[in-house]
Amino acid sequence: MSISGVGQNYYQNSVATTKSTKSVNSTEEFTLEKTSGTQELSEAEEMELFKKEFYEELSKITMHTTVSNAAVNVTEAAFKRMKDDPEYKQQVLNWLKRDLGASYGSRNASVMLTVGSTLEECRGDAWPxxxxxxxxIRSQDSFYKRSNERRDRQKELLEEYLEKRAQAKKQQQEMLNEKIAKAEQERSRLSRSWSSERQMAKASSTYEANVMTGTVAGGDSLLG
Structure with a gap:
């Protein structure tokens, strides 16, 4: 069917308007979808950044010497709550510091702490x-995990160093004692030698005195 005159112009304008409207609507829908996607990606990036910062804060916590291994599990709900509520995040960190810094008795322990979206959901478990x-097994998928193997190795190295130092000091003392003993023996030998020489000199003097006395006595007898 052909359209002419005013009707044709109206038809063309109507088609153009419809196409333009569809184009605008499509552009708006695309823009909204793109904006929505960008917001979701931004939220994901923010959460990833928050998790990295929280991990760094966990790595700064000082563990008690009785804690040989530690693991921290954090639920996604807990991450969201801590991200939105800094006060709750600080409460969680205080709890983690307290439990990881506490003594678990004379025997070393492995500790696993689970963080929930409320303090009531937070729990701790420990094993020798x-x-x-x-x-x-239970800490395989933990958000954070730390072992004191490095600290134990440093402790072993320190103990080895102290033991070697003690042995060296003992050897030095033994050598010193040996030198002192030899010096004492030499002094004793010299003392005995000197005493013997004095005794010999005294005996010689006595002998000479006796000889002289005998000679004088014999002379008197001859004169008499």
Whole structure:
């Protein structure tokens, strides 16, 4: 069917308007979708950055010497709560510092702490080092994990150094004692030698005196 005159112009304008409207609507929809996608990506990046910062804060916590291994599990709900509520985040950090810095008795322990979206959901578990298999299984997917192996190695190196130092000091003392003993023996030998020489000199003097006395006595007898 052909359209002419005013009707044709109206039809063309109507089609153009419809196309323009569709184009604008499509552009708006694309812009909204793109903006929405950008916001979601930004939130994901912010959460990733928050997790990295929280990990760094965990790495600064000082563990007690009785804590050989430690693991921290954090639920996604807990991350969101801490990100949105700095006060709750600080409460969680205080709890983690307290439990990781506490003594677990005379035997070393492996500790696993789980952070929930409320303090009531936070919990802690501990096992003796002899039961590390249980800790290893339950801490496989932990957000944060630390072992005191490096500290134990440093302790071993320090103990080895102190032991070697003590041995060297002992050897030096033994050598010094040996020198002192030899010096004492030499002094004693010289003292005995000097005493012997004095005795010999005294005996010689006595002998000479006796000889002289005998000679004088014999002379008197001859004169008499």
């Amino acid at each position: 080092v002899s039961a590390d298999s249980e800790f290893g």
